[in-house]
Amino acid sequence: MELEIQILNAEFACRCCGECCSGNDNEVMVSPDEIDLLCEATNLTLDQIAEPYPEWINDQGATFTFGRVLRRGEDGNCMFLKNNRCTVYEHRPHICRTYPFMLDGDRLLVFECSGCKSGEPTPDAELIARDLLARREAEDKEFLLTKEQYQKHSMVMGSTIIFDSRGAHQHK
Numbered sequence: 671m672e673l674e675i676q677i678l679n680a681e682f683a684c685r686c687c688g689e690c691c692s693g694n695d696n697e698v699m700v701s702p703d704e705i706d707l708l709c710e711a712t713n714l715t716l717d718q719i720a721e722p723y724p725e726w727i728n729d730q731g732a733t734f735t736f737g738r739v740l741r742r743g744e745d746g747n748c749m750f751l752k753n754n755r756c757t758v759y760e761h762r763p764h765i766c767r768t769y770p771f772m773l774d775g776d777r778l779l780v781f782e783c784s785g786c787k788s789g790e791p792t793p794d795a796e797l798i799a800r801d802l803l804a805r806r807e808a809e810d811k812e813f814l815l816t817k818e819q820y821q822k823h824s825m826v827m828g829s830t831i832i833f834d835s836r837g838a839h840q841h842k
């Protein structure tokens with residue numbers, strides 16, 4: 671309830687400006703489950719939809735990263751943004767569902783965007799609160815399972831690996 675009140679007080683109403691889906695600094699992390707949903711909805715493959723998280727780590731002669739992000743077009747916009755609209759709206763990832771909100775533990779963070787401070791209480795605050803809790807649960811689970819995969823993996827010199835909750839994947 672407290673969370674819902676904080677969301678109401680943020681006075682957020684999306685203006686559909688598309689800014690959060692545009693530009694090179696908006697990396698949208700996607701879990702394997704979310705990628706599955708998008709593959710099913712679009713008939714695209716994992717590699718067509720997502721690329722490795724671009725911060726690579728070098729250790730023990732191997733190169734690796736954790737997780738994947740949605741691919742972007744040459745304009746830097748999310749590949750699913752067309753005419754400022756999300757073409758996979760029903761299947762969009764948790765990050766997109768909850769923007770501009772995020773939970774840091776129990777603390778609500780609100781990123782400034784043109785929909786904030788609209789002058790009216792946030793509509794759908796209850797739904798956003800539910801989505802935020804679902805996102806936190808999914809992200810915590812993904813983090814722990816990915817950590818397990820990393821800890822049990824023996825690095826091979828010269829390999830390039832993407833770790834996620836389902837395993838250690840050789841990057842081609």
Ligand code: SF4
Pocket residue numbers: 683684685686687688689690691769770783784785786
């Ligand atoms: S969430 Fe904010 S930045 Fe994104 S489309 Fe809505 S108003 Fe624009």
Ligand code: SF4
Pocket residue numbers: 690691698740748749750751752755756757758759762763766
């Ligand atoms: S999936 Fe949709 S909501 Fe998410 S960044 Fe891409 S266009 Fe925006």
